[in-house]
Amino acid sequence: MKAAVYRNYGPPGVVAIEEVETPSAGENDVLVKVRATTVTTGDARMRAFRMPRGFGLPGRLGLGIFAPRNTVLGMDFAGDVAAVGRNVTAFKAGDAVFGAAGRCHAEYLVVRHTASIALKPAGVSYEEAAAAPFGGVTALIFLKDWAGVRSGDNVLVIGPSGAVGSAAVQIARDAGAEVTGVSSAANADLVRSLGARHTIDYAREDFTQSGGTYDIIMDTVGATSFARAQGVLRAGGRFLALVTSLGELLFLPAWTKMTGTKRVIAGVAVAGSEKIQALAQLLETGRFKPVIGARYPLERIAEAHAAVDTGHKRGNVVVTIGA
Ligand SMILES: NC(=O)c1ccc[n+]([C@@H]2O[C@H](COP(=O)([O-])OP(=O)(O)OC[C@H]3O[C@@H](n4cnc5c(N)ncnc54)[C@H](OP(=O)(O)O)[C@@H]3O)[C@@H](O)[C@H]2O)c1
Secondary structure (H helix, E strand, C coil), rough: CCEEEECCCHHHEEEEEEECCCCCCCCCCCEEEEEEEEHHHHHHHHHHCCCCCCCCHHHHHHHCCCCCCCCECCEEEEEEEECCCCCCCCCCCEEEEECCCCCCEECEEEEECCCCCCCCCCCCCCCHHHHCHHHHHHHHHHHHHHCCCCCCCCCEEEECCCCHHHHHHHHHCCCCEEEEEEHHHHHHHHHHHHHEEEEECCCCHHEEECCEEEEEEEEECCCCHHHHHHEEEEEEEEEEEEEHHHHHHHHHHHHHHHHHHCCEEEEECCCCCCCCHHHHHHHHHHCCCEEEEEEEHHHHHHHHHHHHHHCCCEEEEECCCCC
């Protein structure tokens, strides 16, 4: 099968299409013929070995010290079940599925049947389904599980036009929150169309001076800090930090929990079967519609990486396979 392989850390050009062995399903596995995947900021970070401060050593130990151990990237998939192992009852050959896994930048992928995989709702395209997990799971975990967003909350999303931010606006709105997005003027219409009531242009206005106060501030792009934002957080407010240094990750949540009512929430959102099922429901009912800013065929995946590297993609960059 064809796969996008990277054998060294570096710029988008380190990714090349190669023939590799097609995996096969073990007795608890589902073999998926991938129809669509994404290049996420996570993939681009791993490819370039561009880690937040403090994550260099753990990153090298996890990914490979001199070169990547796992040479195929990709975190989201949508496709058709090609085969299942003998213990698998929830899926059968021919089912359309989607989810989150490693090594999605390939024609075939093996996923454990109890892992992050669900049936794709019929009315949702493979491309949309593939664009759902990275941003959708992160937004669900940060906003609902960790911050407990409620109807009537005032929520500020910084970076609302990105993969995580565009999902966060929709999920906060769906929970009944009043959402403000801090975006560029060029993306303000998009952000409003996703459900934000207000937008603040980050090039012209400072959100800390715009008169609003918030129950939740979600910084999806690492554009600000708790120190700057806390003045516009209400008592009991939560600052959701998606991009932190290792020191901030270890120190700030614990420190703010001990010292006041305003808290920093940080961590790594990890998908799971239950979250992918929840996304399937949101997709099926139209309450979450992933934003797709660009599409590339697998053969041009290096261009997809370059688009992600700009830091200014809209929503998700989708890669189609065998279309
Ligand atoms: N902790 C976790 O579990 C977790 C999970 C997933 C992702 N992440 C991290 O979250 C970050 C965001 O991921 P993503 O995929 O959503 O990013 P992304 O899609 O690449 O974000 C790009 C978007 O952010 C906007 N943007 C850039 N600078 C901005 C600024 N200063 N203020 C407001 N908007 C700005 C851009 O719009 P303009 O073109 O208009 O500037 C663009 O639409 C990544 O660093 C990723 O590693 C963390």
